[in-house]
Amino acid sequence: MMMQFRTKEEQVADFLREGIISGRFARGARLKQQEIADLLKTSITPVREALKLLAAEGYVLGDSYRGAVVAPFDLDASSEVLSLRILLESQLVRGAAEKVTAAEIAELKVLSSEFATAYEAGDNEAARAANYRFHHRLFEIAAMPQTLHFVQILWARYPFDLINRLKGRVGRAADEHDELLAALIAGDAAGAMLATRQHIEAGFQELRSSLQDADSKGKVEKYP
Structure with a gap:
């Protein structure tokens, strides 16, 4: 493509x-x-x-x-954005699974590798940037530009920075990318959609648990 x-x-x-x-x-x-x-x-x-x-x-x-x-985050809106992300990004992944070529799989592997390499080097900013490139390229393959446009709007309202600050989260995300790629390589659209849903939900659940734990200890950090 x-x-x-x-x-x-x-x-x-x-x-x-x-x-x-x-x-x-x-x-x-x-x-x-x-x-x-x-x-x-x-x-x-x-x-x-x-x-x-x-x-x-x-x-x-x-x-x-x-x-x-x-723009600052709206944490109160994050739960609603989570549901919309799952809906739209799952559709994009299904579209990508139906269209992806061997050359595009190779490209996604390189992007996923850049993400993992940056994490292993302790460069979380570079890892987060590579994560963005991986997902954006994957969704481009679906050739659904209007859906991707709405997803980018949702990303503006989602607390990626907070999630990726969580201890070990970037490493776990790298493993989740591997599961998604494995489903794409196998031509398993349903498996790729499930991996996408679990990937999105895992980060949000970890953030929610972290904030609840911090709140119970009176250590909630104030974010811009």
Whole structure:
């Protein structure tokens, strides 16, 4: 399957989505257009347009001309977002399982390996970024752009940063990726969908248990 052409603003937007989800750009941090443009060696215009797109999706707040701020999490909405993620991402995985080629399986293996390697090196930010690339590429294969668009909106509202801070969570996620890939290689769409559901639910359940434990000890951390 050929990769779809992306405009400069779409490329900048995807770079920023990955950065926000991985924690490279912290919740509440101000995104400065010129700094981003310099980093990506591009002009201000695609950065400005990318920030408008991300504001519409809920990743950032504020006026792109005066500066955008990475949006805070809404933990109260996370349970609803969880259900929507399971529904939509399961559909994307089913679509991917029906279309995936041997070359795309090899590509996904490389991305999964990058995730595991970053984790083993203790670079959790790089691991979270690789995790984003793995899932995004997998969902692209489904060729369901509208569904993927809504999933990206849900990702803006989901506490990935909090989940991936949990001790050992990144390593467990790597094992869950292996289960998902094994189902894809076997052509088992139902198994891939089940692995996706369990992967999403596991992270959320671990976060909920962690927060409940911290609350019982009076040690709930305040997040932006």
